[in-house]
Amino acid sequence: MKEIIIATKNPGKAREFKSVFAGEDFKLKTLLDFPDFPEIRETGSTFQENATLKAHAVMERFNLPTIADDSGLQVDALYGQPGVRSARYAGDHDDAANNAKLLSELGGVPKDKRTARFVSTLVFANPKNEHDLVVEGEVKGLIGTLPQGDDGFGYDPLFYLPELDKTMAQITVDQKNQISHRGNALKKLEKQWQDWINW
Numbered sequence: 001m002k003e004i005i006i007a008t009k010n011p012g013k014a015r016e017f018k019s020v021f022a023g024e025d026f027k028l029k030t031l032l033d034f035p036d037f038p039e040i041r042e043t044g045s046t047f048q049e050n051a052t053l054k055a056h057a058v059m060e061r062f063n064l065p066t067i068a069d070d071s072g073l074q075v076d077a078l079y080g081q082p083g084v085r086s087a088r089y090a091g092d093h094d095d096a097a098n099n100a101k102l103l104s105e106l107g108g109v110p111k112d113k114r115t116a117r118f119v120s121t122l123v124f125a126n127p128k129n130e131h132d133l134v135v136e137g138e139v140k141g142l143i144g145t146l147p148q149g150d151d152g153f154g155y156d157p158l159f160y161l162p163e164l165d166k167t168m169a170q171i172t173v174d175q176k177n178q179i180s181h182r183g184n185a186l187k188k189l190e191k192q193w194q195d196w197i198n199w
């Protein structure tokens with residue numbers, strides 16, 4: 001069976017990818033299936049640079065088609081921070097600490113000034129394709145004043161969706177995929193990748 005690797009160690013992302021690609025005629029693996037795979041240093045200054053680093057490191061190791069996601073939260077009142085440093089905002093990839101820091105940085109900022117967006121860049125690299133496929137997605141929302149909901153990961157409990165009157169952590173993985181930055185990027189990828197790939 002054909003195989004595609006998702007170059008992520010993040011269980012939340014892995015779950016979202018698996019839900020979107022469920023029922024396809026290829027096997028989807030992630031780096032969670034290869035716990036010994038070394039840490040990929042995300043030294044780029046843009047989402048696309050980091051997604052490209054991750055996609056190519058994994059593609060070269062396994063010689064298989066590989067999709068990487070680099071994503072983050074951009075908060076207008078913080079001039080786009082935490083941005084490309086979203087995973088490491090409060091130090092070492094600790095969601096609770098990141099959320100606490102975000103709330104503290106936004107202390108006193110009124111609701112209408114707490115606008116933000118999640119962005120995702122997906123890079124699809126394949127040994128038999130000369131050029132990568134690159135797509136982007138985003139979703140707009142507001143940063144709440146306290147975490148709400150237990151689903152999702154990262155900043156989801158603070159990311160409030162006014163149209164749904166819920167946070168990103170109060171919806172199912174399928175609902176999240178319908179509206180999220182990653183879901184929107186995946187919709188673009190789905191329209192293009194089957195014509196692009198040389199198996």
Ligand SMILES: O=P(O)(O)OP(=O)(O)OP(=O)(O)OC[C@H]1O[C@@H](n2cnc3c(O)ncnc32)[C@H](O)[C@@H]1O
Binds near residue numbers: 008009042069086
């Ligand atoms: O690099 P991989 O292994 O894919 O996993 P990661 O968690 O390190 O992923 P990134 O480097 O792309 O960092 C993205 C960070 O942005 C935040 N983020 C991205 N997408 C998110 C989402 O859908 N919901 C909540 N937070 C998200 C979250 O803090 C992530 O750790």
Ligand SMILES: [Mg+2]
Binds near residue numbers: 042087
């Ligand atoms: Mg990362």
